[in-house]
Amino acid sequence: MKAVTTHSNVLDPEKIRKDFPIFSKEIHPGVPLIYLDSAATSQKPLAVIEAMDAYYRHSNANIHRGIHALAEESTANYEASRQRIADFIGAAKSHEIIFTRNTTESINLVAHSWGRANLKSGDLIILTEMEHHSNLVPWQILTSEIDLRLEFIPVNAEGLLDLDEYKKLLTQNPRLVSFTFMSNVVGTINPAKEIIHLAHEAGALTLVDAAQAVPHFAVNVVDLDADFFAFSSHKMCGPTGLGVLFGKEALLDAMPPFLGGGDMIKRVKLRSFTTNDLPYKFEAGTPAIAEVIGLGAAVEYLDDIGMDTIAAHTKELTAYALERLEEVPGVWLFGPSIEHKAGVAAFTFEGVHPHDVSQILDRDGLAVRAGHHCAMPLHEKFDLPATTRASFYLYNEKQDVDRLIEGLYKVKEIFG
Amino acid sequence: MKAVTTHSNVLDPEKIRKDFPIFSKEIHPGVPLIYLDSAATSQKPLAVIEAMDAYYRHSNANIHRGIHALAEESTANYEASRQRIADFIGAAKSHEIIFTRNTTESINLVAHSWGRANLKSGDLIILTEMEHHSNLVPWQILTSEIDLRLEFIPVNAEGLLDLDEYKKLLTQNPRLVSFTFMSNVVGTINPAKEIIHLAHEAGALTLVDAAQAVPHFAVNVVDLDADFFAFSSHKMCGPTGLGVLFGKEALLDAMPPFLGGGDMIKRVKLRSFTTNDLPYKFEAGTPAIAEVIGLGAAVEYLDDIGMDTIAAHTKELTAYALERLEEVPGVWLFGPSIEHKAGVAAFTFEGVHPHDVSQILDRDGLAVRAGHHCAMPLHEKFDLPATTRASFYLYNEKQDVDRLIEGLYKVKEIFG
Amino acid sequence: MDDLYRELIIDRYKNPQFRGELEPADISYHDDNPLCGDKIRIDLRVDENDIVTEAVFSGHGCSISLASADLVVESILGKTLDEVKEMDKEMVLELLGIELGPVRLKCALLSLKVLKAGVYGLGEGESSDDLVA
């Protein structure tokens, strides 16, 4: 476990932006980029780009089995990153950190490996109505093989989980509670510690989809007592092509391997194999070496600024955005008020389809998302075919929000 | 299908090395790198490093669902790479190209998705005794669930597949023949077209592990008539974290999805989903966007030089290496003669363990591998606990071989 | 992309010329784009020579999908069903008169997809992007 170092309490986005080369880009001639789509993927600081660049220029080699100097250097860097990432989320042991491709694969790994080995027909899995598709479809696929029962913690009109209904579901002997720490649509931060505590009391394990949480605030898997915890590098200033699964050692140890191949074995004969120790047991084949090193640099970058500082900045910005959006006639905000959320503002705009909103904003360099944001059930529940989503991160500033509001008035003008 | 453009018939490794920043590195003070470990992973040309760098600096955004300019740019680049990679291996349709993490995951995808949907207890899968663990363990895992029968095409003393035995196995109604196009240990290039033709005549499908083949010579999946074809970006001048699975459209279309989540769906409800079209059906979650763009650049780089030119260069170099290695007293070469192979020389050195060979060579900057090279069964068959492997690629030159030979004489001196 | 919202599109979106439903219709088909929830239905009547005599659309969506539905429906009046089967992506883009990114292209082509699925007599849910490739 590691204390979060807050080097200063207030962040200067002006200075931060200098760390991100993409902000020197003109998105159209003369129009700078205003990036409000970090919930889809974050931008990357120079430190991360250069770490990978340096890896390829100076120490690229396959890891683990090599004796030559390059292979040793590469292995040492790779494992040092694993340790840094473990520290970042407060994991007690670095071999509880498994590298995958993305959050989606992390969740699928648990469904395939833990799920098939431990679940049987009729077993209950509790999810929520605000899940991203990546925490729905793996369980649906598993249900089509083992006849599981999926139940959902309802989302109320405010965009919060109904914990009373959750407690009722818990009386039905659930095996797993798998839920998002922070919604990528409405921004709700769910009370993960309480949800996990209640699940454990009911005898269930827990999986936390932390894809949006880890980028936005300090997390500690030991304090949360999370059993599984999944997130993506690309949303937290790291490279694409890399996800993380944290699992408690005892659970991971007892699970059968998922993908088979090199590195995840100790011995192989023609018709049998013995599995390797953690974490390698779950890392089959040549891993995403450069990407792991890139995520190590990302974690260092975020740590240097301080996750509490980042969280405070994003919260202030989101509060300002919600306030200003409410002023715009025809805008309807989707989701809870600022106390319960971070980083995301989703809305509809009367008479204008989100696609049109997004496209007109794009002319002013404003990058926002339009659609169902991989959460069709949540949209369906609120009878919204699609929403427009602006999301904020450490490099955004109030002026970005002001430009968004100006842009929305232009939309109104065109479609009014 | 695309003709291979051979811009010149002879390659100048001196010039090529200038494209690879790592060769300006001193591996120890005053000792330059002599990289003879490309079968583990290749080095990366500047064009590839810069393509990814440029992606992160100028066009990073999540793909497919975004309307803003960055998302469109990123999507267009990603899909253009897919097309380039399809062309590179002669695939008729770009949606027959599925992006995975590595060869290992590509093979696991076929085992999980096609295997579970199509195989039943007692079904025969034919592999070979020279397979990499990544083409053994996935089938062993599947066998532990469905009681399959695994049989192996024997490898003869020369390191070649025994095709007579293969023909006998084919009379036993196999469902799949899964084999390596080129061995990563002994370098043998197997007669893939013939193996596939015979398999099809026997009513079996085929999977080609092309991890070593694609980097080394021009391939054409349509000409081969391969059903599945797997390879890794990192072995062909591309980035880590990316693999490719080619599958025939009709087969992929009929297969159930593997990993569930965003992008692989058309519609999601709380308890059900409908799958997306190819290739997205098999690409769950945010993909390795930068890496796909990097592999696109790698393929362009290789194409510009010409795969035939590269193949000729590597062959000449390997022939020279075999010749010179044979001169060294105590060296025993493992594998076939040069007509049947490319790019790899594996050997033992009397009285000296491969670990010691590799470590002493390292002092002179020579990077070779020592161990079982993820092919324990092949080593066991020949009663070798481990071998030393030198592997060659486009940036190697005759002097590298000369240095290797000098290094081996030093080993002899120390251990003699 | 700057002329994306050229007057024609905004105008057709706000004041569609061919919005409606035909009961009974000779051909009726509907489909949606799950990405954004856009839904389009197209109804046709044809004469004894398979020439389209009436055509209307209904549904909801963004300006691109609705304007393109209005323009596509207009463009087929007087055409034979065989001619409609020949229609492709380029014809729609020409009607709209703009360049489109990959996501908006799906919006623009939804109406053509619905139209062709109907004319080919496909069953519900059988339409496919191949129709407008």
Added chain:
Amino acid sequence: MDDLYRELIIDRYKNPQFRGELEPADISYHDDNPLCGDKIRIDLRVDENDIVTEAVFSGHGCSISLASADLVVESILGKTLDEVKEMDKEMVLELLGIELGPVRLKCALLSLKVLKAGVYGLGEGESSDDLVA
């Protein structure tokens, strides 16, 4: 790394001092390193006070694993089994007198792993890297 092949190691590799087998032995254990096929067996005899009186190794492997086996076995003569249980990675590295990368570290520690698994009375195949972490 340049003194890796310092004389001591090459010397002990070529001329081991404690190579052999004890039949019967009070403690005997063997294990291998699948990565490179190195195999080490260690046999011990102890007196009534659990003090190691005789110790030898056998097997095959690289210079690091065999030299370290020879040195490790030598170092435990006269020690109690409890003292052997306390031995760790650093003690082996000190005996060898070199720095090692991750792969060669496994070679160097194989003999200690075998020794401790034997002294702890583990069953065949039960030894683990945790013994030498």
